[in-house]
Amino acid sequence: MTSADARLDTLRGSTAPLSHTARTVAALTANPGCARRAVLDAAGADKALIAGHAGFPQTSGASQSPFALARGAVFEAQVKAGGAADLIRLLRGKLGLALPEVSYADLEQVGGNTDRDVRYRRTRALLLRAARHPDQAGTLYDHPMLRLQVGGHLAYLEPDVVAFQVSGKFHVIEIKAFAVIDGQADDESVAAAAMQAAAYILTLQDLLTAESLPEAAVSTDAILVTPENFSPNATATLLDVRKQVSVLRRQLARMTRIETLLDQLPPGLTFDLAPGPDEDFTRPRGELAGALEAIPARYQPRCLKTCELAGFCRDEARAAGALSVLGSVVRDDLGSLDSIPTALALASGSREPSADQADIARALRHARNLTDALAGGAA
């Protein structure tokens, strides 16, 4: 166990670590400058519980509702039933999978052992064997366990994805319960699925290249399996995620090593919620908030959709009058200004702009005059 691991364990406190998922990796790389999230995810802390106890429970967005999870699980079970009969039909249709290719390997447990390191080593062994001996390779690998370096720290990615091998190439399959209607699906859901698939693809590529096998053996076309129109029947869509894979690679390379972030924290910092005998959390709220504030964050409105702590960080940003609360477009427009109070002061004319602020101050005063005129007209 490395010292970083020891420090992360202290940060997390008494609970068991949560696994990184492709969802968290994708979300993390969407906001790589946020040290708060990077540290909490690396420690495997339960951000939803922490946010709730700090007084900002998540009301929508990132944390998955049990109902959504249930619907997803039922659909996934159906697609994988009968030796993955639905999936085989879709792959034969969509990718020309040959009739003899029906081999199925279940990696959810290895001889009854569900330890993730054991599963990872078995997954790795089977996939490498397939890559090296394509004629003896299997076809479907269900619940593979993959491993990725995230900020110098090992993350186990547990896909709800079946990676399979057809004519020498690995394809990543994502099974999602949102519907594709008339060939169209909700953009954001598809984008999220594409990003997660990209995380798995990247991880597979690294697995191969570490053994001097060609990266190109992993297809950058992900396969998205969803319900079709309004029926529970499954349909498959190909997603080209080359762009997402290269974005992820760039972000992961740029991510500060976790040790560097940990070095900047006060010693003994912890997010332990101190569960009492009643399973109530006894950590004083103010103390928890202080602990969170000890790690800098980078709030953007997008965080509300991807991070359980967003409510807390938004409150903190608002209190500081930070412009980021208003979103990236407005923040860019007001580029040279440093805070909301400054902008408001310039708009009302109660503050004199400096030379480089002259243009934006004029725009703000004009906008202020317009709103005043409209308000006056309405009155």
Added chain:
Amino acid sequence: MKEALDALEDRIAELRRAIRRALAAGEQDRVRELRAELRRTERSWDALVTPADRQEEDRQGLASLLPAREQVHQALTLVGVPAAPKLIGAVHSAFFAGQLAASQLASLRRDEERSYRAAPGARPYYLCPALTSDLLSPARALLCVSTWPLEQRIMGPLSPRVDFLSAAIRTAEAAGALSATAPASTTVERLLRRFAMNIPGAGPAHSGGSVAAKTIAAAARAELDIHTAQDQDDRAQAARRARQQLNEAEQLFGTRLTAIPGTGTARR
């Protein structure tokens, strides 16, 4: 599935705690709200644990004519291959009288093993898991009859598909025999359709068309021809190993991979 059930159970526990706190604080409106949400969450849990086509019957609380294990034995004997609880339930409801709820199947594997170990061979048959060909450990969620030969109870890499096709053939034949004496039932039709959709050449020309048992059986046999030789070979080899390496109980219920403490590289 497990993740979803865990999440629902966590939520149920959370809601119960919150209700207690609200009662203690005398917040009646909050208690009402929380109780309503608790009921909704419990219904979702029920829905996930019970397959959809059994829920109505569960609510009516009809008693089954036979113990669950006999009903499972009936369904498995018809299908003739290792099968998952969902298929067992569907086959049973299509061809046999009486109710068989998925919740009854949940503890069956464990109970059967316990019963065997308490008195080996006391019962004429046991319901046991299928075994994986590589590690001879219990395969996830598949049930077999202990009196089947080892080859039939071991799953090679091609076996899931082979067994799916065999089950299609047996189901189609049973449906054919049934239709000679009784009008087609929707449960049988639905079961056949699930097979037909996923076997090339078995399905109706367009969705919504009728499914023909004979067509399904013929198409399944055609594809089965491609896989049988390799699959039987895999299963036979694994069975040979199992007979050499495993004792009676392990040949029925499988072995497990467990870590030997104190060996291996030091981990956290």
